[in-house]
Amino acid sequence: MPYLADPIFLQEHAPPLRIPHPAPLTHLHTTHQARPWRERVALAPGYLQFSLLLRAPLAALPGAKVVFAQYLFAFAVAEAWRDDVVLGPWPNDIYAGMPGSGEQRKIGGILVNTSFGAGHVELVVGCGLNVLNPPPIASLAQLLPPGSERHPTMEGTLAAIMARFEGM
Numbered sequence: 001m002p003y004l005a006d007p008i009f010l011q012e013h014a015p016p017l018r019i020p021h022p023a024p025l026t027h028l029h030t031t032h033q034a035r036p037w038r039e040r041v042a043l044a045p046g047y048l049q050f051s052l053l054l055r056a057p058l059a060a061l062p063g064a065k066v067v068f069a070q071y072l073f074a075f076a077v078a079e080a081w082r083d084d085v086v087l088g089p090w091p092n093d094i095y096a097g098m099p100g101s102g103e104q105r106k107i108g109g110i111l112v113n114t115s116f117g118a119g120h121v122e123l124v125v126g127c128g129l130n131v132l133n134p135p136p137i138a139s140l141a142q143l144l145p146p147g148s149e150r151h152p153t154m155e156g157t158l159a160a161i162m163a164r165f166e167g168m
């Protein structure tokens with residue numbers, strides 16, 4: 001999948017750029033636009049933020065079924081971490097049971113932007129996930145027991161999510 005390096009450029013020029021790009025397209029965010037000053041701000045270390053552009057004919061994905069894309073993507077995120085990650089009370093929330101306390105803490109979220117036109121549906125699935133953040137921010141890395149041989153990485157987490165989603 002192609003990678004775009006500058007999310008600010010993509011956000012500011014989205015309408016003219018979205019159509020020519022092949023789908024699916026994955027965009028890994030490295031900065032975000034702060035408001036109201038429109039400054040570029042680096043994302044917190046350990047925070048994985050990415051977008052996925054999907055395009056399909058309406059015959060293959062009718063409007064009534066588009067809503068399920070968000071649920072499927074949430075399941076892909078949860079399955080990438082097996083039993084440690086659960087879906088929250090809202091379909092866009094991702095929670096994890098913290099070791100020791102068992103407390104359910106939000107570690108991420110998913111938003112889907114949908115547009116219809118010319119017999120196609122276009123979805124932009126945005127996902128933010130705390131992967132390597134230190135406490136007090138809850139993250140996937142904190143779900144592992146001390147001394148675990150499993151070491152999460154940003155790239156590995158993204159790859160696991162995308163592999164699960166592709167299989168759905």
